[in-house]
Amino acid sequence: MNNRLETFVKENRKDFDVFEPSAALWAKIESGLDSNKKKKPINLYLWISAAASIVIVFGLVWLYTGQMQNRDLEIADVNAAAAKRENQFTSLITEKRDSLAIFASANPDLYKKFTDDLLKLDEDYERLKSELPTTPNQLYVVKAMVKNREIQLNLLKQQLLIINQVDDYKRVNQI
Amino acid sequence: MHGSRAAQFQLYKLYAKAMYNVALRILNYEEEAEDVLQEAFLDAFTRIVDFRQETTFGLWLKQIVINKSINYLRKRKVEFVSTDEVSEIPDEISADEYDVRLQADEIRQAITELPDGYRVVLSLYLLEGYDHEEISHILKISENTSRTQYMRAKKKLKSILEQKGMRDE
Numbered sequence: 001m002n003n004r005l006e007t008f009v010k011e012n013r014k015d016f017d018v019f020e021p022s023a024a025l026w027a028k029i030e031s032g033l034d035s036n037k038k039k040k041p042i043n044l045y046l047w048i049s050a051a052a053s054i055v056i057v058f059g060l061v062w063l064y065t066g067q068m069q070n071r072d073l074e075i076a077d078v079n080a081a082a083a084k085r086e087n088q089f090t091s092l093i094t095e096k097r098d099s100l101a102i103f104a105s106a107n108p109d110l111y112k113k114f115t116d117d118l119l120k121l122d123e124d125y126e127r128l129k130s131e132l133p134t135t136p137n138q139l140y141v142v143k144a145m146v147k148n149r150e151i152q153l154n155l156l157k158q159q160l161l162i163i164n165q166v167d168d169y170k171r172v173n174q175i
Numbered sequence: 176m177h178g179s180r181a182a183q184f185q186l187y188k189l190y191a192k193a194m195y196n197v198a199l200r201i202l203n204y205e206e207e208a209e210d211v212l213q214e215a216f217l218d219a220f221t222r223i224v225d226f227r228q229e230t231t232f233g234l235w236l237k238q239i240v241i242n243k244s245i246n247y248l249r250k251r252k253v254e255f256v257s258t259d260e261v262s263e264i265p266d267e268i269s270a271d272e273y274d275v276r277l278q279a280d281e282i283r284q285a286i287t288e289l290p291d292g293y294r295v296v297l298s299l300y301l302l303e304g305y306d307h308e309e310i311s312h313i314l315k316i317s318e319n320t321s322r323t324q325y326m327r328a329k330k331k332l333k334s335i336l337e338q339k340g341m342r343d344e
Contacts, residue, residue, distance in 0.1 A: 004277070005277070005282075005301070005329060005332075006301060008277045008282075009282070009301050009302060012279045013302070015279030015280070015283075016196065016200075016279060016282075016283055016302055017192060017193055017196040018196070018283070019192075019195060019196055019199055019205075020192055020195065021191055021192070021195040021208075021209055021212055022209060025191070025209055025212060025213060026184065026187055026191075028213050029187065029213055029216045029217055029220075030180070032213065032217045033180075033183070033217065033220055033221075036217070036221055
């Protein structure tokens with residue numbers, strides 16, 4: 001008779017489940033199931049649209065800042081002194097180019113050679129400029145850009161000298 | 176969807192009464208037991224995709240009911256670990272010497288008069304058929320605590336029954 005209680009309960013297990021839940025309980029569960037069903041798709045839809053809009057906003061911000069960087073980063077943003085020098089060089093370069101253009105009609109072959117050389121330097125300059133926003137050492141690139149302008153200017157000076165001499169020579173020969 | 180609603184009602188009809196009594200034995204309050212039952216069925220029906228056929232639906236549902244009931248009890252700040260558990264060695268023989276004639280109604284009534292901690296361990300072991308290892312997982316107590324708590328609950332139950340027997344006679 002060591003486990004009299006356990007044995008008794010086992011044999012009369014049914015007599016221990018005597019209570020009934022209220023009749024209204026199923027209706028409560030049913031309405032809970034209904035609202036669950038309605039809620040879920042809406043929630044999912046909301047979540048997806050929220051996630052999508054976050055992605056779109058971030059995408060736009062990323063694109064915008066990316067373009068801003070590409071467009072707006074100038075030499076002046078990195079080094080003001082370098083920008084000043086670069087400016088001086090560019091205005092001188094335009095001046096010399098205009099002067100060179102005057103001789104163009106007289107010496108078309110020579111002019112073409114000269115402008116090809118300048119074009120190469122210009123390409124280098126644009127390449128440096130496009131590298132500027134992403135480069136780890138911006139000052140280095142800026143210095144190279146200024147140097148490029150300086151070389152352009154010196155080249156133009158030499159070209160002008162040459163073209164002047166050629167022109168003089170031609171004129172003397174004509175006489 | 177209509178067919179599944181009918182199936183859900185069949186399951187409800189099949190298990191509601193047993194589950195209600197499980198919850199009621201643990202909680203001792205009809206309103207809370209109904210709340211647990213409602214939540215448990217809702218949970219079971221919405222999570223039925225998680226249900227793997229390792230056990231029966233009834234055992235799975237019973238687990239949900241018991242876990243929810245225990246959570247309700249814990250909200251009432253019931254402690255399942257006794258403070259003096261090691262010192263007292265339960266006296267098994269005396270706990271099983273029932274002089275009174277056992278009657279289901281009286282035992283059931285006596286169980287409701289047990290303190291919360293005793294009542295839960297005793298219900299889980301004696302009526303829901305869990306062993307002490309399973310109870311230790313459910314209540315997050317040691318197996319030994321479950322054993323001693325059960326022995327004490329039995330002792331207490333016996334004294335309640337004896338008192339009643341004397342009063343009745």
